[in-house]
Amino acid sequence: MGYLNISHVDKTFVTGSKRAEVLRDIRLDIAQGEFVSIIGHSGCGKSTLLNLIAGLTDVTKGGIKLDGFEVKAPGPDRAVVFQNHSLLPWLTVYDNVKLAVEKVFRGVKNKAERHEWILHNLDLVQMRHAADKRPGEISGGMRQRVGIARALAMEPKVLLLDEPFGALDALTRAHLQDAVMDIHARLGNTMIMITHDVDEAVLLADRIVMMTNGPAATIGEVLDVNLPRPRERISAATDPTYLKARQAVLRFLYERHRFVEAAE
Amino acid sequence: MSAVTQMKPQAPAPKASATISTLPERPRKGLALPGWANSLAVNTLPPLVVVLVILAVWQIAFSAPGSNLPTPTTVWAESSDLILEPFYVYGSQDIGLGWRVLTSLERVAYGFGFAALIGIVVGAVIGQSVWMMRGLDPIFQVLRTVPPLAWLPISLAAFMDSRPSAIFVIFITAIWPVIINTAAGVRNIPQDYRNVAQVLRLNHIEFFFKIMVPAAAPYIFSGLRIGVGLSWLAIVAAEMLTGGVGIGFFIWDAWNSSRLTDIIVALVYIGVVGLLLDKLVGFIGRVVTRGTSEA
Ligand SMILES: Nc1ncnc2c1ncn2[C@@H]1O[C@H](COP(=O)(O)OP(=O)(O)OP(=O)(O)O)[C@@H](O)[C@H]1O
Ligand SMILES: [Mg+2]
Numbered sequence: 001m002g003y004l005n006i007s008h009v010d011k012t013f014v015t016g017s018k019r020a021e022v023l024r025d026i027r028l029d030i031a032q033g034e035f036v037s038i039i040g041h042s043g044c045g046k047s048t049l050l051n052l053i054a055g056l057t058d059v060t061k062g063g064i065k066l067d068g069f070e071v072k073a074p075g076p077d078r079a080v081v082f083q084n085h086s087l088l089p090w091l092t093v094y095d096n097v098k099l100a101v102e103k104v105f106r107g108v109k110n111k112a113e114r115h116e117w118i119l120h121n122l123d124l125v126q127m128r129h130a131a132d133k134r135p136g137e138i139s140g141g142m143r144q145r146v147g148i149a150r151a152l153a154m155e156p157k158v159l160l161l162d163e164p165f166g167a168l169d170a171l172t173r174a175h176l177q178d179a180v181m182d183i184h185a186r187l188g189n190t191m192i193m194i195t196h197d198v199d200e201a202v203l204l205a206d207r208i209v210m211m212t213n214g215p216a217a218t219i220g221e222v223l224d225v226n227l228p229r230p231r232e233r234i235s236a237a238t239d240p241t242y243l244k245a246r247q248a249v250l251r252f253l254y255e256r257h258r259f260v261e262a263a264e
Numbered sequence: 265m266s267a268v269t270q271m272k273p274q275a276p277a278p279k280a281s282a283t284i285s286t287l288p289e290r291p292r293k294g295l296a297l298p299g300w301a302n303s304l305a306v307n308t309l310p311p312l313v314v315v316l317v318i319l320a321v322w323q324i325a326f327s328a329p330g331s332n333l334p335t336p337t338t339v340w341a342e343s344s345d346l347i348l349e350p351f352y353v354y355g356s357q358d359i360g361l362g363w364r365v366l367t368s369l370e371r372v373a374y375g376f377g378f379a380a381l382i383g384i385v386v387g388a389v390i391g392q393s394v395w396m397m398r399g400l401d402p403i404f405q406v407l408r409t410v411p412p413l414a415w416l417p418i419s420l421a422a423f424m425d426s427r428p429s430a431i432f433v434i435f436i437t438a439i440w441p442v443i444i445n446t447a448a449g450v451r452n453i454p455q456d457y458r459n460v461a462q463v464l465r466l467n468h469i470e471f472f473f474k475i476m477v478p479a480a481a482p483y484i485f486s487g488l489r490i491g492v493g494l495s496w497l498a499i500v501a502a503e504m505l506t507g508g509v510g511i512g513f514f515i516w517d518a519w520n521s522s523r524l525t526d527i528i529v530a531l532v533y534i535g536v537v538g539l540l541l542d543k544l545v546g547f548i549g550r551v552v553t554r555g556t557s558e559a
Pocket of ligand 1: 013014015020022040041042043044045046047048049214
């Protein structure tokens with residue numbers, strides 16, 4: 001059994017008399033230090049799966065275990081980087097990270113150590129220079145970096161990223177992908193990242209989890225990406241392994257599980 | 265593709281494909297003043313002119329012998345001491361309007377202060393709970409429309425004393441907009457912020473101070489602003505009935521001794537103080553919520 005174990009998980013939302021079965025029989029084992037990408041069409045339930053792992057929503061059936069412990073509620077051992085950064089706009093960059101550090105390391109680190117730790121994490125994402133700015137005063141890419149720093153600062157067992165770069169332009173996106181790869185190489189965290197972007201999935205992940213379309217979505221296929229690390233985007237782009245993986249994902253998404261416009 | 269330039273700048277171009285019309289640069293008119301003096305002139309000159317016009321019309325309208333309201337010049341002649349010396353003390357009941365306003369403000373401070381504290385806490389609790397909201401909101405909407413003075417008899421019966429009664433009237437008048445707005449603000453806290461709080465395992469108190477109050481601050485302050493305005497309305501009315509040394513009682517007293525000019529001066533005081541209260545709360549709100557509305 002892996003570090004993170006998702007076994008036979010179903011999720012059905014019940015609102016009033018309406019039942020919506022979103023996920024059915026999700027089974028997944030993730031090893032410590034592994035980087036897993038989850039890809040699938042919009043609305044298939046990727047965020048729902050991530051929220052289940054985070055503990056923000058409860059499973060309907062089945063169970064999730066992290067490092068031997070059952071996931072029942074949210075906690076800082078499963079830090080989330082949300083799609084829309086979700087920094088608190090009334091706090092500075094420093095204070096946003098501080099909020100997390102004070103909560104997680106109160107009683108473990110003293111004040112000076114906590115201060116160092118905040119700056120250290122801002123350094124990891126190259127954001128120390130903006131420590132005193134508010135989220136409204138920095139760019140979208142910078143906000144997302146701070147979101148990552150805040151999550152990393154919790155020293156989570158697993159880092160959950162929900163389409164963290166979805167709203168960014170291609171260039172900024174590439175920079176941040178490099179930053180995440182660099183952090184993964186240095187710290188060796190377990191990371192799960194949702195994405196819409198096939199190239200992002202292939203470049204970053206050790207394994208790509210492809211989800212079928214909802215309702216009652218499940219894991220359709222899991223693909224190993226055996227590219228050596230460190231990976232470099234330009235040389236990877238012509239690597240046969242990379243191209244084959246890319247093609248496999250594209251085929252899954254656009255031939256076998258083409259997006260059907262859901263009748264809302 | 266015709267480039268129509270400077271022909272008829274005002275006429276809306278009849279959706280030509282690509283019409284480039286260079287607007288003639290507006291000539292910089294007005295006096296060549298430094299920026300601050302200019303903005304001061306722009307902001308104060310128009311109201312000043314309007315006030316002068318009103319005074320002139322008033323003067324002319326009530327100059328006829330036997331008219332039952334005083335003119336501005338009589339107001340000045342009979343009550344200029346009230347304007348020029350707000351802080352004189354000649355006896356226990358014969359004090360300047362400044363002192364009276366301060367007495368009233370003190371009551372407002374108590375009543376409104378309690379209303380703000382309790383209103384924010386109650387509003388936060390209600391905003392957190394859908395069922396409380398559903399149950400209590402209609403009741404608040406009804407109570408909110410009760411005029412301040414309608415509370416006074418009950419208040420007098422309960423407290424048997426005019427001072428706490430007046431404060432209670434302010435409290436009960438000002439609290440509804442604070443509760444209702446705070447609850448609306450709390451309900452509108454983005455799910456993202458709640459998720460952050462959950463991941464960090466913030467407890468209720470931490471959540472209240474670190475997420476709820478700052479996130480709802482714009483709403484809270486608009487409630488406080490309405491509340492302080494209502495407080496000021498309520499205290500003047502309440503004092504007219506309960507007596508004491510406040511500005512409201514001064515008006516009542518002046519009416520009983522037929523000092524119409526004093527009443528007019530008092531009205532101006534009340535208006536100016538009310539405006540200042542509103543501006544003060546608005547200013548504090550802007551400073552406090554500086555970061556909240558961005559991003
Ligand atoms: N709280 C909820 N109650 C009811 N239905 C929900 C709830 N949350 C999500 N759903 C439904 O679950 C389905 C999956 O939603 P989810 O947000 O997980 O999709 P997604 O794969 O993350 O999509 P996207 O790529 O667009 O972010 C959707 O049909 C959505 O309507
Ligand atoms: Mg999603």
